[in-house]
Structure formats: C-alpha cells, structure tokens
Amino acid sequence: MVSRILYLIKYEALLEFRNKALTGSLFVYVISTVFVCYRSFRSVENAETWNALFWIVVLFSSTNAVLRSFQRENKNQALYLYQTLKPGEVILSKIAFNYILTLALIGGTLPVFALLLGNPVRDIWTFVLIAFLAAGAFSATLTLVSAMAGKTGNAAGLTPVLGFPVILPVLMVAIKAAGKAAAGEAFTAYWDLAVVLAAFNAVIVILSFLLFPYLWRD
Numbered sequence: 138m139v140s141r142i143l144y145l146i147k148y149e150a151l152l153e154f155r156n157k158a159l160t161g162s163l164f165v166y167v168i169s170t171v172f173v174c175y176r177s178f179r180s181v182e183n184a185e186t187w188n189a190l191f192w193i194v195v196l197f198s199s200t201n202a203v204l205r206s207f208q209r210e211n212k213n214q215a216l217y218l219y220q221t222l223k224p225g226e227v228i229l230s231k232i233a234f235n236y237i238l239t240l241a242l243i244g245g246t247l248p249v250f251a252l253l254l255g256n257p258v259r260d261i262w263t264f265v266l267i268a269f270l271a272a273g274a275f276s277a278t279l280t281l282v283s284a285m286a287g288k289t290g291n292a293a294g295l296t297p298v299l300g301f302p303v304i305l306p307v308l309m310v311a312i313k314a315a316g317k318a319a320a321g322e323a324f325t326a327y328w329d330l331a332v333v334l335a336a337f338n339a340v341i342v343i344l345s346f347l348l349f350p351y352l353w354r355d
Contacts (some may be wrong), residue, residue: 141222145230146237153205153238163202167246170194175253184257184319187250192312194246199239199272200300203279206231224353228284228345235276243268259321267318270334271311277341278304284352307337
C-alpha cells in the first residue's frame, strides 16, 4: 500500500507540473498579494497584524492549490484508477501531495513576507512548526471537500463555499497559536493549541479514509 501511495504521489506531481503555467500562477498569486500588502503598509511591525495577513494569504493560496485535486485526471485516467486502486490509497496520496504543495506555498510566502513586510516573529521555529501542522489540516480538509464538490461537476465554485465553514476552526486555532509564537510567548503557554492542530490532522485524515470510498463508488 505504501509503495502504491508513493507512486500515486509521483503521478500527482507529474499531472500538476504538466501545466507549469497553472502551478506558476499559484506562486505569482502569493507574490502579488504580498506586494499589495507591501504597497499598503510598507512594513508591519505589529506581530498580530503580520500574522493575520500571513494566514489570509496562506488560506486563499492553499484553497486555489487544492481546487484541482480531482480535476487533473481526464475521464479515462479516472476510470483506470477506479479499476486498479483502492479508494483509500487514492485519497491518502492526494492529501499527501496537497500537503507538500501547501508546504511549498507556505515556504514561498514566509520569506517574501519577511523581505517585503519585515519579520516581527520572535519565535520563528515554533511559528514554522505551527505552519506545518496547519498545512496538514488545510490540505486534508480541502482535499475531502474537493472530492465532494467534484461530484457535482462544479468543484471550483463549491470547494471554497463548502470548505470555509469546515476549515474555519482550524484557521482560528492556527492564527491563535502562531500569534503567540510571533509574540515570543513560551511554547508551554500554547502547546495545547499545537496538540489541537495535530488532532485536527489525525481526525480529518481518518474521516477522509473512511468516507471517501462512498464518494469513489458513486
């Protein structure tokens, strides 16, 4: 199973990077959004404001990245996957690939933010840890929502609408935890928030593994 999931992750990467313009547009979106923030604020010395702007950019860029999760394959490719693979392998591979893509977007957003808007984050390593956990919850949630929306034939329109109420609790916890890291508070003061984010990851992945087979058979 692990070998098949790894192969599917490679397959997802080949499909994603086949259209380099769409992939590049994600990073152009990040850079242009941060540049608009730069033109508006010049620099952001307040850690709370910086943190809020950062997560707004991450939320919308990750949503755009995951939108195409079930649109990369044509009908023949989807039929082949349906006949040869288990649904659990498919959903786990898509979640894993979207997690990697979301991490890449966060990795691109953070230095651009620091370059243009300054870096008021005092505990950068804990901030990055929170970002890693939040990226997992974002990618897992949006991948499952994209699978459900894809069955309607309008994934691009429905994924943000269906996904936002589900991902809002994750976003609130991530903003709160990252805000405390940015302010330089001791990790012991908000380790429980990191545990909540880790629990979100586990619960969403398990639910995806259990629920996706019903969508897969439809």
